[in-house]
Amino acid sequence: MPNNGISRRAFGLGVAASVGSGLIASALADTRVNKTADFLQNGEYNWFPERSPTGPVVIIVSVPDQMVHVYRNGIRIAASSCSTGKAGHGTPTGVFKILQKDKHHRSSTYNNAPMPNMNRLTWSGIALHAGNLPGYPASHGCVRLPLGFSELLCGITKLDMTVIIADENSQPASVVHPGMVLGNYASQEFGAVDASIKHYQYAQGRSQETSATSIVVSAKDRSISLWDNARIVATGKVDIAQPEKPIGRHVYTLTQVNEGTKELTWVSMAMSSRSKNADDNALRRVKAHPDILKKVQKAMRQGMTLVITDESSGSKNRTADNFTIFTGEGLY
Incomplete structure (x- = not known):
């Protein structure tokens, strides 16, 4: 899978050094x-x-x-x-x-x-x-x-x-999404997501290996990237409702799967002042195309991270934005 223009600087700052002396708390x-x-x-x-x-x-x-x-x-x-x-x-x-x-x-x-x-x-x-x-x-x-x-x-x-x-004085909020993820989909599709999450939990319990799954959505590029540790495993396109309006910069972590209501619950965090109080709306504005949606569904697991940003996934100037997404040995 090609890198789709995302370099090691694409969402990053230079990495700071470790803490210095005086490390034991009194x-x-x-x-x-x-x-x-x-x-x-x-x-x-x-x-x-x-x-x-x-x-x-x-x-x-x-x-x-x-x-x-x-x-x-x-x-x-x-x-x-x-x-x-x-x-x-x-x-x-x-x-x-x-x-x-x-x-x-x-x-x-x-x-x-x-x-x-x-x-x-x-x-x-x-x-x-x-x-x-x-x-x-x-x-x-x-x-x-x-x-x-x-x-x-x-x-x-x-x-x-x-x-x-x-770098904002905002607190996380709980967001319940009526669809699977990235769009409003029929409730019968919930079974595929639920099965993927349960399969991963079973496999994780039988293996010492870990896998950090993340999704990055760029509103500017109308693109979505699925990451497994430091590697892009799938890319695709998304549609953005009201594309003329900024979507902000948001981070979501999947925390709960409700089989009764067939809903997913995410903890959301706005990463900029213009994103505050708009987490639920931002998630609902993004709809993934069918081909990438199926791959995302298969990769779903509790604790996974979804990032939505106005920035281009291939931007060369992201260092000025003071925002970094790390996983494994790389940074996107």
Whole structure:
């Protein structure tokens, strides 16, 4: 399958370096509290896994708020203060997959500095891990967390799980789509999607191999790309309702399949101010052509990521937009 004009720069920034020294969180900056996310102070975190015991987990990092939010099955179960990249070493924003986990990791860049409970997001140095929390952005690109929170988080994360790093003060919302995905389709087609998801869950339970499935839709190109890890496995065309209106930049993660109502539930995240409060409408405006739709249906699985953007999939100037989509060893 040709690359369809998407290069390693196509949705990317240059990758920042790893976090520097001062990586172990002090006791003063590591406090579990019974507070809501809005009232957390630096070094504090909450943890309420009982609110949603099972289901796909999505992590949202808000750079402006210096906060991390953890959602399971679309419900927020935890939140924590954090410290992201300082000036000149900003944490890249976008959609990432967890590539590696290591409870006792040490930095290969910064004097073998400890990076406890590390969840790697890029092979070039960006990760979630325990670290010093001064109350402002201070890392070399990583997301530093309270030590206690990082231990709890490491206990529920899995390889290929979605992590969204956002530069907007928006919170994820739940979107229920009446069709399968990318268009309004007959309810009898639900069986094909449901069967694909169940088959993947069965196979995943019997194998140690993982697969990060993502879909990227470009409104400008009227194109759709299906990704499996760092490789494009299918491309096709989409129709956009009201094409004269911008669609914005949105990220969706599939969290629930309801066999009773034959609906899919997505956790949505607007990645720009003009996208806020329009997530449901954006998803409904996109309709995939039949040939690519069948391939998408077969690739459906809980935890998969769908990105919709106004930008061209072959743009050479995406670095200016401060948006990165990573998976496997590559970035689209």
